[in-house]
Amino acid sequence: MDPRLRPLSEQDFDLACIDIVVNTHLHADHCGGNHLFAGTPIYVQRRELDDARSEDGYTIRGWVEAPGVEYVPVDGEYELLPGLRLVPAPGHTRGMQMVVVETGGRPVIVGGDVAVWFGEFDEPPTEGRQRVLALDPELVWLTHEHEPWRPRTA
């Protein structure tokens, strides 16, 4: 939908220094780089992994199952590191998850496609978007928007 003009493998950081990868979900545009992280644990909800492996037309299965890719299936909420949680956010997909970063104040959310664009926050909320609102985040990063979404404050 919005391809990067410079592939991740050609950007100015060392892929080998990345210890953990999180897939919010396994649509092709979110897992096509997984092959770059062969041997690095990739955290994904078990539900998402099961759907990607079993449902036709869900994704590009060869990208999900690229050689050397090692998934760590997660069942529900999971504390990845202190202050860094994986939180299920079903809606866009059944196994969708988001990353919640504690900041000491209101959390920051890396939301993947919990909303594909800002307007989705004005539509009837999915379970995932309800969870976003319940967390009262400072801001929410979405994959397909270039600026973070900030909830209106009263």
Ligand SMILES: [Zn+2]
């Ligand atoms: Zn998606």
